[in-house]
Ligand SMILES: Nc1nc2c(ncn2[C@@H]2O[C@H](COP(=O)(O)OP(=O)(O)O)[C@@H](O)[C@H]2O)c(=O)[nH]1
């Protein structure tokens with residue numbers, strides 16, 4: 001396998017000289033694979049590129065991709081990865097920093113995982129055995145931990161413990177070779193969360209290996225101040241284009257609309273039925289039952305035509321049986337169980353918690369329950385070409 005270690009640099013001359021001699025010791029330890037190194041330099045004023053060029057005379061595995069000006073880490077990786085795949089015919093791409101914050105000694109451990117059937121190997125600071133620099137200030141640590149957590153939740157990739165790190169190994173075939181680099185949302189560090197989200201969404205088998213993220217000893221950090229905002233912006237754009245998120249949003253709109261119909265229907269049918277010779281309790285029972293049934297029908301229609309339009313039910317026999325199942329499930333998940341939660345909750349804790357238990361029942365039970373039932377039983381995914 002051809003593995004290309006991509007190292008973007010901006011003013012890393014001193015680190016680069018040392019890094020190349022360290023890599024020269026490490027690469028022979030990986031005889032099973034063809035490991036090459038590609039420096040992607042943005043015309044660093046300190047002459048980083050000269051250092052690489054000098055060493056290239058000694059090491060045939062060393063390459064340099066120059067650039068005209070500093071455009072950000074995301075742009076540098078987009079250039080480097082494209083070059084490694086198209087010109088160097090890489091089977092695997094490694095993301096690696098020039099400044100020794102990623103320990104070069106961990107490279108062979110990462111590469112070993114290739115033979116174990118993984119597609120995406122992540123060096124992780126946030127699993128047992130991994131760490132961030134102890135010398136960092138509290139603020140810096142806090143920002144790193146919280147930023148990573150925001151990323152995990154925002155990307156809906158809770159299974160990955162470190163989503164903001166920059167030391168990774170990605171399979172080209174079926175994964176990176178299908179990524180459209182012109183669609184990168186960020187020119188800077190936030191490209192990382194987008195690539196990670198892409199790999200996970202593509203179904204990559206992920207392996208996280210713990211590592212100690214060292215403090216920088218030479219040169220200056222190039223990370224920009226508002227990187228957190230930039231990352232949040234990228235996550236937002238990712239979700240805006242994520243079919244599962246769009247579907248969940250539509251499901252929410254339809255559900256909310258159903259709730260309003262139910263509420264207005266209760267008022268309307270209370271008036272309509274008020275002439276009937278029943279006590280008010282029975283009238284409200286009937287009014288709510290009618291309104292709830294109308295909202296169930298509306299939920300079914302709009303979810304079928306809009307939310308789950310890709311898996312639309314259209315055969316009449318199927319429509320009938322699926323609607324009956326939907327209706328039954330809605331009575332259970334939308335009426336019976338929430339009523340029980342509200343009834344039990346207010347019985348135990350008092351009536352002033354009524355709204356709290358309503359919210360708890362809807363968001364803690366009905367929403368996840370319906371989402372699960374709709375996806376698994378009502379609108380099962382049709383096989384797609
Ligand atoms: N080519 C290039 N490399 C960059 C750019 N920004 C950062 N880097 C490199 O990316 C790596 C990580 O950057 P660094 O400043 O160490 O980020 P930090 O570890 O988060 O503080 C280093 O090797 C940098 O030299 C850029 O705009 N262009």
Ligand SMILES: [Mg+2]
Nearest residue numbers: 097099101216
């Ligand atoms: Mg660094």
